[in-house]
Amino acid sequence: MPVLLWQKIMTDIYIKASAICTPNLELLSPFELEGYIIDKSLIPAIMRRRTALSTRMAITAATKACQQAQTDPSELASVFVSLGGEIQVTDALCRLLPDKTALLSPTQFHNSVHNTTAGYWGILNHCQQPSTAIAANDDGFAMGLLEAWSQLQQSPPELLLVCYDELWPQYLAAPIGDHAFACAFVLTTINDAAYPAISVPKITNLNLTLNLAWSELVKQAPATATIPLLQAIKQQQSGYIPLNINSSIWQTHLTF
Amino acid sequence: MIKSVAITAYTTLNACGLGNKALFQALKNNQSALSTLELFEVDFKTSVGEIKQPLATTPNHLQAYQSRNAQVALTALNYQEDGLRLAVEKAKQRYGAKRIAVIIGTSTSGLYETESAYSYLLKNNKMPADFNFINRHAYQATGRFLQLELGLTGACFAISTACSSSAKAIAAGQRLINSGVCDAALVGGVDTLCRLTLRGFSSLNLVSEKPCQPMDQSRSGISIGEAAGLLLLEKSNTANQFCPQLLAVGESSDAYHMSHPHPEGLGATLAMESALSLAGYKPKDIGYLNLHATATKINDAVEAKAVYSVFAKQLLSSATKGITGHTLGAAGALETIITLLALEEQFVPGSCGLEKLDPEFSCRINLHPIPQQKLKIAMSNSFGFGGNNASVIVAKNYD
Numbered sequence: 001m002p003v004l005l006w007q008k009i010m011t012d013i014y015i016k017a018s019a020i021c022t023p024n025l026e027l028l029s030p031f032e033l034e035g036y037i038i039d040k041s042l043i044p045a046i047m048r049r050r051t052a053l054s055t056r057m058a059i060t061a062a063t064k065a066c067q068q069a070q071t072d073p074s075e076l077a078s079v080f081v082s083l084g085g086e087i088q089v090t091d092a093l094c095r096l097l098p099d100k101t102a103l104l105s106p107t108q109f110h111n112s113v114h115n116t117t118a119g120y121w122g123i124l125n126h127c128q129q130p131s132t133a134i135a136a137n138d139d140g141f142a143m144g145l146l147e148a149w150s151q152l153q154q155s156p157p158e159l160l161l162v163c164y165d166e167l168w169p170q171y172l173a174a175p176i177g178d179h180a181f182a183c184a185f186v187l188t189t190i191n192d193a194a195y196p197a198i199s200v201p202k203i204t205n206l207n208l209t210l211n212l213a214w215s216e217l218v219k220q221a222p223a224t225a226t227i228p229l230l231q232a233i234k235q236q237q238s239g240y241i242p243l244n245i246n247s248s249i250w251q252t253h254l255t256f
Numbered sequence: 257m258i259k260s261v262a263i264t265a266y267t268t269l270n271a272c273g274l275g276n277k278a279l280f281q282a283l284k285n286n287q288s289a290l291s292t293l294e295l296f297e298v299d300f301k302t303s304v305g306e307i308k309q310p311l312a313t314t315p316n317h318l319q320a321y322q323s324r325n326a327q328v329a330l331t332a333l334n335y336q337e338d339g340l341r342l343a344v345e346k347a348k349q350r351y352g353a354k355r356i357a358v359i360i361g362t363s364t365s366g367l368y369e370t371e372s373a374y375s376y377l378l379k380n381n382k383m384p385a386d387f388n389f390i391n392r393h394a395y396q397a398t399g400r401f402l403q404l405e406l407g408l409t410g411a412c413f414a415i416s417t418a419c420s421s422s423a424k425a426i427a428a429g430q431r432l433i434n435s436g437v438c439d440a441a442l443v444g445g446v447d448t449l450c451r452l453t454l455r456g457f458s459s460l461n462l463v464s465e466k467p468c469q470p471m472d473q474s475r476s477g478i479s480i481g482e483a484a485g486l487l488l489l490e491k492s493n494t495a496n497q498f499c500p501q502l503l504a505v506g507e508s509s510d511a512y513h514m515s516h517p518h519p520e521g522l523g524a525t526l527a528m529e530s531a532l533s534l535a536g537y538k539p540k541d542i543g544y545l546n547l548h549a550t551a552t553k554i555n556d557a558v559e560a561k562a563v564y565s566v567f568a569k570q571l572l573s574s575a576t577k578g579i580t581g582h583t584l585g586a587a588g589a590l591e592t593i594i595t596l597l598a599l600e601e602q603f604v605p606g607s608c609g610l611e612k613l614d615p616e617f618s619c620r621i622n623l624h625p626i627p628q629q630k631l632k633i634a635m636s637n638s639f640g641f642g643g644n645n646a647s648v649i650v651a652k653n654y655d
Contacts, residue, residue, distance in 0.1 A: 010435060083394060085416070090452075097451050098375040100299055109456030110515040110641050113363065114416030116393055119642025122509040128526055130507035131644065132424055135395035136413035142415035150431040154534075171377060173389040200437060203354065203409075245640055248409070 305481025481581020
């Protein structure tokens with residue numbers, strides 16, 4: 001069977017470390033998770049002035065995950081996932097556009113691209129490894145993990161996956177953006193008894209019961225789709241993990 | 257070295273018109289499709305690569321996805337002569353709807369519609385009734401629209417890394433196929449003209465008043481364009497062995513500045529070298545390079561340096577944004593298609609708008625289209641804001 005064939009040649013992927021950053025740590029208490037608020041000391045003042053909540057949050061989570069993994073960030077390829085990316089910057093620019101004579105700020109303009117966070121991460125860490133910025137609505141985490149998984153098959157051994165979404169203006173797509181949340185994972189192909197393995201994300205027919213509090217939170221902060229995986233890692237519990245709250249559920253299997 | 261995948265169909269809509277033939281004609285004649293901006297007004301002089309022909313209308317059940325970006329994508333998808341849609345339908349029968357991914361690169365998505373919505377918002381303190389940010393403007397909107405239109409149910413996401421977006425979407429498609437996640441992937445890029453990009457690039461003093469002149473000593477900035485470039489990738493097998501092949505995409509980051517390239521072109525060099533290494537080829541094996549060459553002072557100078565450092569003087573390259581404009585998030589896919597046409601038609605495109613090559617540049621740049629027998633392997637460069645670089649290598653009758 002061809003399916004068995006490729007499964008055999010595929011390398012397993014392990015989670016080496018993970019970290020959360022949110023300005024509202026209370027979000028995490030129902031899930032018994034811990035996280036960080038933005039750590040200003042991680043971002044030089046000049047970069048802090050130029051970046052928005054999204055980038056500061058994502059950089060905090062990513063740096064904490066790399067520290068925990070004892071991995072040099074300059075060596076890591078990265079996958080950044082966000083539904084709205086730099087939505088606050090984009091919103092500020094869009095508000096100027098109806099005035100045909102208004103001048104846009106060049107810094108704001110180049111900071112409105114979806115890979116702004118990825119770009120600053122690379123500059124901060126002198127990292128010339130490939131970096132990508134993806135978006136997939138409700139499936140963001142599932143697609144980010146899939147992209148990360150397939151990148152590691154091609155280019156082992158380690159990779160950084162960051163999911164983040166900042167606060168959005170109410171009029172865009174409420175309740176999306178009611179909460180800000182970022183989470184980072186250091187993934188590796190190196191097998192170590194301490195690291196749980198994850199299977200390639202798939203659309204499942206398994207009848208997973210979704211935690212109601214979680215699925216409500218995902219509607220407000222898409223990057224919190226990562227929470228069931230983070231919980232399972234913390235509790236060291238093997239099993240199927242939902243990666244989204246859609247009708248077609250993407251899932252991965254976590255094995256300790 | 258990685259496994260190549262087959263490119264079983266591809267097509268484009270851009271300022272030159274609809275389909276590969278219209279693009280080939282413009283390339284063969286080295287004829288610019290740049291014109292004055294008609295879609296909306298800006299208060300500075302510029303030329304654009306605007307699509308002037310009527311666009312397909314989004315079907316009723318997908319009205320929630322209606323945007324210029326979606327329409328441009330649909331018009332290209334439905335163009336029968338290039339057979340892309342038929343090839344996707346066949347792949348669906350062969351592999352199943354779940355086994356076909358959709359990965360679309362874009363930098364604008366439906367921003368054009370959102371801009372009008374903001375005019376309404378500022379007057380009325382609320383968005384218009386039909387405003388739908390998620391399905392029209394969020395980056396995955398056009399990809400999701402194509403997935404629903406084609407009845408596909410596999411992985412679907414957008415890549416948005418500014419001007420390298422669609423080159424990276426091509427890379428992601430190859431990886432998903434090679435890691436067994438899917439058997440085929442509809443990949444490419446779609447970007448449309450909008451006020452934010454025109455006025456944003458103008459704020460950076462990067463927009464040229466006259467049609468852009470890539471690599472010219474008097475180049476003065478970019479001409480922005482719009483396009484869809486769509487390609488169907490399939491795992492290689494005997495049925496598609498005579499199709500062109502995607503060998504590899506090399507990717508890198510500058511880690512230097514958000515809008516300035518690395519002055520020595522280190523990121524660009526790394527992307528080209530990585531593409532060569534992943535494809536398992538040496539610089540001398542590449543027969544043609546489609547440059548990123550946006551026609552800004554610094555970008556072209558840095559790329560010329562990087563190309564020289566990898567290929568010395570041996571590789572024939574050219575710049576085609578003087579024909580199509582810089583189509584930003586779609587540029588990687590559009591120029592991969594131009595590179596495929598060069599292989600298919602056995603010619604090296606010229607560099608429209610280039611009159612006098614910058615004397616500082618040492619790499620070999622082709623001015624006028626020339627026939628090139630036995631052109632087998634070629635490369636296309638795409639570099640974007642954030643220092644995000646990708647180089648695509650494609651081949652014909654590769655064995």
